[in-house]
Every structure is written in C-alpha cells, then in structure tokens.
Amino acid sequence: MKSEITIGLLGFGVVGSGVATILHEHQADLSYKLGVPVKIKKVLVKDATKKRDTALAQETFTTDIDELIEDRSIDLIVEVMGGTTEAKEAIERALRAGKGVVTANKDVMAESGFDLLKLADENKCDLFYEASVGGGIPLIRTLEDGLASDRIRALTGIVNGTTNFILTKMKHEKKTYEEALAEATELGFAESDPSADVDGIDAARKMVILASLAFSTEVHMDDVFVRGMGVIQDGDLELAEHFGYTVKMAGSAKKDEDGIEVAVEPVFIQNSHPLASVNNEFNAVYVYGDAVGETMFYGPGAGSLPTATSVTGDVIAACRNLLLGVNGKRMHAPQFTCEVKNDSQIIGRYFHRISIKDQVGVLTNLSSIYSKHGASIATVVQPEGKPNNEVDLIMITHHISRQQHQNILQDLQQAPEVNKVISYYRVEGENR
Template identity: 80%
Template sequence: MKNEINIGLLGFGVVGSGVAKILHEHRDDLSHKLGVPVKINKVLVKDVNKKRNTDLSADIFTTDLDEIIADPTIDLIVEVIGGTSEAKQAIERSLRSGKGVVTANKDVMAQSGLELLQLADENRCDLFYEASVGGGIPLIRTLEDGLASDRIHAITGIVNGTTNFILTKMKHEKKTYEEALQEATELGFAEADPSADVDGIDAARKMVILASLAFSTDVRMEDVFVRGMKEIRKGDLELADQFGYTIKMAGSAKKDEAGIEVAVEPVFVPNSHPLASVNNEFNAVYVYGDAVGETMFYGPGAGSLPTATSVTGDIVAACRNLLLGVNGKRLHAPQFKCKIKSDSQKYARYFHRISVKDEVGVLTRLSAVYSNHGASLATVIQHADRNNGGVDLIMITHEISRQQHLDIMNELQNTPEVIEVLSFYRVEGETR
C-alpha cells in the first residue's frame, strides 16, 4: 500500500494556487481522511523565475511537462492550465502514461469529454472533472453517484456567475450593462474578454457536460441553442418585473420520448421561483428525476477557492481509488444515442415585445398572426412605452413550439403594422 500520494500540478494561476493553498492548509485533515499524506511534487508553469506567494519550494516548479509525466513517483496529474489544445494534449499524455487526471477544464470536457473518458477507460485511469461545472457546487459527483439510480429528465438553472452578477447589478442597482460588466471585471468575475460569458458559450459548454452525463449520451456544442445576454433590450428588465418575472441567463436540458433539447438563453423566470432570487456570482441548478423529484444545488459558481475546493474533492476521490486499487474501474460509454429534438418538438411559453403603429385595427391584425400559426395568447397589453414613433405591445403566449415562435417572429417582421420586434424571451418554470 502507498505511504503517500504525489501530485503533478499543471498550472499555477487562480485555481492552481487555490488548490495548492487548500492542500497545504488542510494537509492534516486530508491525511486523516485518506490515511496517507498528499503532497504536490511538481508544478508546471511558464516561468519558473516568476515571484509567487506560496509555501511551495521553488525547486518543484518546472517548465517541462515531460519531467512531470515521466516521473514514476507522481501518482496523479491535476490539470488547471485552462485553454484547449495544450490542456487536452497534457490530459491525453497523462492518461496514456497510466496516470489519473483531475481537471477543471470545461472547454476540453465539453469538446472532447467522451473521447478523453474512453481514453481513461482504455488505460485503466481515473478522469475526474467536477470543477468544470458549477464552481464549488458538487453537481458532477451528484449525477454520477448520488442520483445514479434515478432517471434524470431535466436540468435547468444558472451556471454562469458572470452573467448573473451583471443582471443582478442591472436589476437591483439600475446599472447599465457596461457599468455592471466593468464592476464584474474589476472584481475578477469577468475576463478581459467577456464574450464567452455574455454570449452564452461558457454556459453552453457546461450544459453539454451536464446533459451528456445526466442523459448518458453524447451531447455536442452544435446541439445547443445559444442566445447571449446582449440581446436584452433597454426596458426589458423593468417590463419583466411589472409582469411578475425576473430575467436570468439560464441553461436548460430536457429529455422525453421525443428526444433531447439543450439551450442557453436569457429567459423570464417567475418571481415566485427560487431561481429569481439567486443573485450576484452565485449559481443554482435544479435537477429533476423520476424518483427523487425536484432537487436544487446552490453555491458560488466562480472564484479561486470555490473552484479549487471542487478540484480538491476530486483529488481525494482519485486518491481513495488509488489506495483501494480500483482506479480506472468505472466505464464511461454512453448508454443512449443522442437524439436532438427539432424546433417543432420544443415547447414553452414566450414573451414578445413589439413596437407597432399607433392606429386602429393593429391589435386585431397582430392577433390574427398568432392565430394563423395556431398560437393562443395568455396576455395582450398595450404598454405606455413608445419606440420608433410607435407604441409597445406585450404578448405572452400559452405553450407553443419553438417553430411556431420562429414563424410568428418572421411574419411579424414582415407585417406593415409592425415597426420592430423589440425583444422576445422563453418563459421558464411555467406551463400553459
């Protein structure tokens, strides 16, 4: 039996330094739980001469990945480099060398997760990736173990802390998008280039990982409908509140007999729904199972220590497997072929905000557009706001297909009485 576990840490940025801090400060607790000490043996960095605030010895830092992978004393690789190409190659080489891997890399796992998991199976290694989704929330482990006996049919929630922080500031402090983004950047919640967050790409990658795991299939990025938060128009947040809703940038994955649908977009959430009160950088995810029913997971979705906590949790799981001699025993082949629904099979309620000419007969004409596409309206209100010389009409539909919604939008944009379709949102958390 091993008398210690040695780790090769790839990357020493925000998350990597957080992992080192936790392993150092909690070393006695971890040693007690595992029965052996866990220590970092080597750290891969780009510059060994860079000054770092750490308790680690300077001589364990290296720029040579080969030095780490070829070291027979290193039992486990922890990849927190970030990015895709370099990180994926490092994970592949580690697995082929027979070393288990813990990664926080959502980009790599969303793009190549199935391939890497199968590579881990072939080489009888563990590949853990809890920190790729949800920061400090243990979602992956819950789906793999805690709810393994259940059939998951839906996952929905807030999986990007940056966009939730921005929307919180815009709603509660009346900040502009630019002001809220600037504050998020200053606090470290947003990258210098925030496009992956605000355009929904980051959340889409996370939903790919969650949907693939929850539904035991192979969901790809191209299967996800993605719409970014930049399409939120001025006045939409206030309108949502007037109608009893909050706008949230949400991810959803649903499965039924017709197939799977996965989406990331700004949605209307009823103020009575718990997701509406999830603010700032926090994440919250609902998991719906046939047996367990509805469960909610809430916690910090970003930050050095919350993410590092998830990484360290995976390290403990991988160490236990190594000590018990059961590493690489879990098979990851998907159970089902991925069948993505067409737009005509995806159903929801929709909020439409339309600027129309202020003249007699407009409401009758627009109601006919909805009726022609088989859509019934739950709410029709002429709002006081004026846009482009017209007045705003608010339409909230009963449940319709996304294809009906798209067809209605297309006809409205070509209707003479319509000046502009200002905005539209799917209504989450309600049925007809």
C-alpha cells in the same frame, strides 16, 4: 500499501494556487481521511524562477512537462492550466502514461470529453472533472453517484456567474450593461474579453457536460441552442418585473420520449421560482428526477478556493481509488444515442415585445398572425401611444413550439403595422 500519494500540478494560477493552499493547510485532515499524506511533487509553470507566495519549495516549479508525465513516482496529474490545445495534449499524455487526471477544464471536457473518458477507460485510469461546472457546487459527483439510481428528466439553472452578476446589478442597482460589466471586470468576475460569458458560450459548454452526464448520452456544442445576453433591450428588465418575472441568463436541458433539448439564453423566470432570487456571481441548478422530484444545488460558481475545493474533492476520490486498487474501473461509454429534438418538438411559452403603429385595427390584425400559426395568447398589453404615433405591444403566449414561435416572428417582422420586434424571451419557471 502506498506510503504517500504524489501529485503533479499543471498550472499555478488562481485555481492552481488555491489547490496548493488547500492541500498544504488541510494536510492533517487529508492524511486522516486517506490514511496517507498527499503531496505536490512538481508544478508546471511558464516561469519557474518567478517568486510566488506559497509554501511550496522553489525547486518544485518547472517549465518541462516531461518532469511530471515521465516521473513514475507521480501518481496523479491535476490540470488547472486552462486553454484547450495544450491542456488536452497534457491530459492525453498523462492518461497514456497510466496516471489518473483531475481537471477543471470545461472547454476541453465540453469539446473532447468523450474521447478523453474513452482514453481513460482504455488505460485503466481515472478522469475526474467536477470543477468544470459550477465552481464549488458538487454537481458532477451528485449526478454520477448521488442520483445514479434515478432517471433525470431535466436540468435548469444559472451556470455562469459573470452574466448573473451583470443582470443582478442592472435589476437591483439600475446600472447599465456597460457599468455592470465594468464592475464585474474590476472584481475579477469577468475576463478582459467577456464574449464567452455574455454570448452564452461558457454556459453552453457547461450544459453540454451536464446534459451528457444526466442523460447518459453524447451531447455536443452543435446540439445547444444559444442566444447571448446582447439581445436584452432597454426596458426589458422593467417589463419583466411588471409582469412578475426576472430576466436570467439560464441553461436548460430536458429529455422526454421525443428526444433531448439543450439551450442557453436569457429567459423570463417567474419571481416565485427559487432561481429568480439567485443573485450576483452565484450559480444554482435545479435537477428534476423521476424518483427524487425537484432538487436545487446552489453556491459560488467561480473563485480560487471554491473551485479549488471541487478539484481537491476529485483528488481525494482519485486517491481513494488508487489506495483501493480500483482506479479506472468505472466505464464512461454513453448508454443512449443522442436524439436531438427539432424546433417543432420543443415547447414553451414566449414573451414578445413589439413596436407597432398606434392606429385602429392593429391588434386585431396581429392577433390573426398568432391564430394563423395555431398559437393562443395568454396576455396582451397595449400601453398608451407615444408622441410619434408608436406604441409597444406586449404578447405572452400559451405553450407553443419553437417553430411556431419563429414563424410568428417572421410574419410579425413583415407585417405593415409593425415597426419592429423589439425583443422576445422564453418564459420559464411555470408548471405546464
């Protein structure tokens, strides 16, 4: 029986310092729950001489990763250094050295998760990654354990706090995109380069991880349909509200007999749906299972202590496995081949905002385009014309395929009556 468990910590930034704080301040609770103390022996940093506000001794810090990987007394590696190449190499080295790994790195897990999980299986090690999605929300553990007996059919949610914060400020405080982004940056919710967030890449990586786990298959970034929030135009949020919707940057993953579809894009969510009321930097994910039905997981999607809480939860799980001698016993090979749907198999409702010439017969001509592609229209609104003889036409379709939707857009853009297609959104949160 081990008398204590020692940890090597890779990185001491926002999350790493949070992990150290929790392990220090909650040591009595952890020792009680595990039966042995859990201590950080070494921390890998870029500058070991830098003064830090921490209870860890100065000699704990090092710039040499070999002091962590090659030290046989270190039982577990916690990777919170961020980045991709160095982090992936560090995780690989740790697993080959027979050490379990806990990581918060969504980029590495989305791009190389299957290879790393296979490596963990081969070396009889644990690899936990709860904090890679949803910050402090226990999504991974819920899918792996709590809902393991169920068949998950769909996940829909807000998995990026930065874009949700921006959209909340734009809707409720009438701020411009630039003003909302500046506030998000000032508060630390957005990086100095926010492109991964606002372009949907961050959310897509998280949806790759969630979909792969939920459907027991191997989903890749290339399988995800992605539209960034840059497509949102002036007036769209107000129009959404007028029709009873809220614009959210949402991720979705669905599986049926035709295959899998995964997407990240701005969508119109019906105001009555709980996701419509998730505001600011908070995340929320709806999970639909055959047996459990609908469940929703809500909480802070980022931040030092919420994310560190998820990391520490994985640390406890890894420690228990070590103490019980069952580390590395869980196989991670996907159960099913990933069959991705084509555009003709992906069904949804769509909102179209079109700038048209304000003249007789336009509505009839444009309606014929929808009919030509087998699409029926649920809502048509044509406001009063503008002084320049232009008007915005709003069309909301019944359920059509993404291919039909794309064909309609192509024809609309070529129609002489149309000035331009201003914006379009998939409509979510309604029962089919």
